[in-house]
Amino acid sequence: MERSLGKSLGQKGYQDLRWEDLVQTSIQFRGKELDSIASNRERGGLARVLSRGGWGTFAFSDIQNSTQALNRALLASEAIPGNTSLAEVPVTREQVKAKPEKDPRQVSLEEKKNLLEHYNQLVLSHNGIQSTEARYYEINREKFFFNNEGSEIFQEQLLAGIVIRIIARKGDVIQRTSLALGGSPHYNYLLDKDDEVKKKVQETLDLLEAEPVKAGSYEVILDPDCTGVFIHEAFGHLSESDNLANNPTLQKVMVMGREFGPSFLNVIDDPTIPNVPGHFTYDDEGVPGKRSHLIKNGQLSGRLHSRETAGKLGETTTGNCRAMNFAFPPIVRMTTTFIDNGPHNFQEMLASIEDGLYLKGAAGGQTSGDYFTFGTQVGYRIKNGKIGSMVRDATLSGNLFTTLKNIDMVGNDLDLSRAGGCGKGGQILLDVGHGAPHVKIRDMAIGGR
Numbered sequence: 001m002e003r004s005l006g007k008s009l010g011q012k013g014y015q016d017l018r019w020e021d022l023v024q025t026s027i028q029f030r031g032k033e034l035d036s037i038a039s040n041r042e043r044g045g046l047a048r049v050l051s052r053g054g055w056g057t058f059a060f061s062d063i064q065n066s067t068q069a070l071n072r073a074l075l076a077s078e079a080i081p082g083n084t085s086l087a088e089v090p091v092t093r094e095q096v097k098a099k100p101e102k103d104p105r106q107v108s109l110e111e112k113k114n115l116l117e118h119y120n121q122l123v124l125s126h127n128g129i130q131s132t133e134a135r136y137y138e139i140n141r142e143k144f145f146f147n148n149e150g151s152e153i154f155q156e157q158l159l160a161g162i163v164i165r166i167i168a169r170k171g172d173v174i175q176r177t178s179l180a181l182g183g184s185p186h187y188n189y190l191l192d193k194d195d196e197v198k199k200k201v202q203e204t205l206d207l208l209e210a211e212p213v214k215a216g217s218y219e220v221i222l223d224p225d226c227t228g229v230f231i232h233e234a235f236g237h238l239s240e241s242d243n244l245a246n247n248p249t250l251q252k253v254m255v256m257g258r259e260f261g262p263s264f265l266n267v268i269d270d271p272t273i274p275n276v277p278g279h280f281t282y283d284d285e286g287v288p289g290k291r292s293h294l295i296k297n298g299q300l301s302g303r304l305h306s307r308e309t310a311g312k313l314g315e316t317t318t319g320n321c322r323a324m325n326f327a328f329p330p331i332v333r334m335t336t337t338f339i340d341n342g343p344h345n346f347q348e349m350l351a352s353i354e355d356g357l358y359l360k361g362a363a364g365g366q367t368s369g370d371y372f373t374f375g376t377q378v379g380y381r382i383k384n385g386k387i388g389s390m391v392r393d394a395t396l397s398g399n400l401f402t403t404l405k406n407i408d409m410v411g412n413d414l415d416l417s418r419a420g421g422c423g424k425g426g427q428i429l430l431d432v433g434h435g436a437p438h439v440k441i442r443d444m445a446i447g448g449r
Helices: 002-008 063-078 109-124 194-207 224-239 248-253 307-313 346-351 400-405
Strands: 014-030 033-050 055-060 093-096 129-147 152-170 173-184 216-222 267-269 292-296 336-339 355-368 371-383 386-392 395-399 407-410 422-424 427-429 433-436 439-447
Touching (some): 002 063, 014 063, 014 109, 033 063, 055 063, 109 152, 109 194, 129 194, 152 194, 173 371, 194 371, 194 386, 216 346, 224 336, 224 355, 224 400, 224 433, 371 400, 395 400, 400 407
Parallel strands (some): 093 152, 336 433
Antiparallel strands (some): 014 129, 033 055, 152 173, 355 371, 371 395, 395 439, 407 439, 422 427
């Protein structure tokens, strides 16, 4: 039935149909208690038409209503004045199957619950741990895409992972950390992680004894997780061209060739990297995802596009137009956004600092334009080129463009996060990732006590 959807398409303007069979599984513990087990299946589609100046969209849940949905979308599009054009892309006919080493769809709910419970109990077995939030998630999508240019694409997307939030307490001091496992189609990536869990627990307990960091300006080394979240939030969203297309002020800032950082700074968005949250083959416009250099040798060299934004700005499509699910129209989204390897190593970074901080693990934050504030999970003093005592409660803040130019060193130890997730326009995608090597930054404003 799904493969006949293409017959519903008309020839007026541009038309496409997406149909999705979505199964989501979630298991959650709060402290010792099993909070929920759920496995939900949803099926539905979205019709899009661009006949005049704007998109008409119509969501539907009965596959037999696809023609009606297209007609409704056509009426809506024709009511919008304007002159929107789409960048041309090749016609594609392909099937993309998920090929997990150990398929989570073949693992029972009981086995998944037992694995999550094991890790959760391992955390709670340590004195000083007050509580936990442990969640197993699994997203299994079967997606069909058709347009009236002739493209027909079937794509399986599979993502399984575990996130554990750890809460430790000693007197009035409370510390929170988190650990992500998996973030891939492979269930076996979730197995045999006891040592990783124990290491994170001990780090959390050590924070209870750490001194609060003193606020000030420091030379800092950020670990891959901190740096990855920074580049995602502070720079990645500025690279999404739907934020740029109607913002003349931002267009004056994001000029191709502008120098944003040192010559060894390279920022990339790449959905083709396998086994991480941001991996896929085709976006929700049927455009193949590709590796995009956003900053190359310190200069702005690219941005992320839908067919509409590429057409408006006269640039090449990148395959970055995606939707949370079938009920939403696709918008420009990051995939796996990261700082690429540089020429330095971690020991060089340490040796170059007489008095600074080493910060590990992102702990949430916010951006406003080109200004950012982020918390970190763990910190250490650096004295005379050596890691010293642990500190806690460090936040970093500043102007994006100043901070990029203050990057002194970029490491050669790129690490891509197992944690996924990004919210934009009311749509939360878990299949978005980030990463980086260690990075050294001078004159970083650190908030503390």
